[in-house]
Amino acid sequence: MTQRSPTQRLPARRIGILGGTFDPIHRGHVDLGRAAQSALGLTHVFVVPTHMPPHRAQPVASSYHRFAMVALTVAGRAGWQATDVELGQDGTSYTSLTLLRFHDRGFAPFELFFLIGADAFIEIGSWKDYPDILDRAHFAVVSRPGCPVADLPRRLPELAARMTPAGLGTAVLHDTCVIVLIEAPTAEVSSTAIRSRLAAGQAITGLVEPHVQQHIEQHELYTATVPGRREDDRSADTAAGRLHGQS
Numbered sequence: 001m002t003q004r005s006p007t008q009r010l011p012a013r014r015i016g017i018l019g020g021t022f023d024p025i026h027r028g029h030v031d032l033g034r035a036a037q038s039a040l041g042l043t044h045v046f047v048v049p050t051h052m053p054p055h056r057a058q059p060v061a062s063s064y065h066r067f068a069m070v071a072l073t074v075a076g077r078a079g080w081q082a083t084d085v086e087l088g089q090d091g092t093s094y095t096s097l098t099l100l101r102f103h104d105r106g107f108a109p110f111e112l113f114f115l116i117g118a119d120a121f122i123e124i125g126s127w128k129d130y131p132d133i134l135d136r137a138h139f140a141v142v143s144r145p146g147c148p149v150a151d152l153p154r155r156l157p158e159l160a161a162r163m164t165p166a167g168l169g170t171a172v173l174h175d176t177c178v179i180v181l182i183e184a185p186t187a188e189v190s191s192t193a194i195r196s197r198l199a200a201g202q203a204i205t206g207l208v209e210p211h212v213q214q215h216i217e218q219h220e221l222y223t224a225t226v227p228g229r230r231e232d233d234r235s236a237d238t239a240a241g242r243l244h245g246q247s
Helices: 027-040 063-074 095-104 149-155 157-162 191-199 210-218 231-237 240-244
Strands: 015-020 044-049 080-082 112-117 138-142 163-165 179-182
Touching: 015 027, 015 095, 027 044, 027 112, 027 138, 027 179, 044 063, 063 080, 063 210, 095 112, 138 149, 149 157, 149 179, 157 163
Parallel strands: 015 044, 015 112, 044 080, 112 138, 138 179, 163 179
Antiparallel strands: none
16 A cells, blocks of 8 residues: 655545537547546536637637537536636636636645646647746646647646646645646547537447437538528527526
């Protein structure tokens, strides 16, 4: 059994935050969240759809549909919950501000783990409030196809001293926020590829959860003839929090 020093302790809560545009949410997102939950023993995983992403084109599907697909994905997963913490805010969605909102809700920085793929984490230097954002939560970085976490110390040498492999007495044992590296298989799929397949009339079976696929087909999202963001979707945005609001 691993022995802990008297100064080390496990936080009572270990909260994962999985953010993204989720346009749509797919197997890769789920694999990432599950890998982090397993490696770190997360007690909760909050899945946070962005309102307006700062580094990407604006979403195709409305906030209403993207939240609905997230809610369908987390249903039945122990400890997982959809939250509209960013959808309820005007303007661009910034992770640094979202983490501060979790602080305002009573979560300490060392209780929070921001879950992110290694391919996205490489761009952390361009994020708002960098490098201060790294002190607002642990960053749990999970490998993605073609981007193993083992490469991150070389690609981000200025952050190498903060990186630690999961399972070696990591961030869950102390108050200092670190970057936890998690090597785990995740599905090779992207939201862009899913939208392209749908626009071309191709199947997406196995790339998203079955209920999400049903929702996409029922509402004809991402098809070539019916844009994912329709006028009735825009009017439904304001109702998203009332219909699915969880926090």
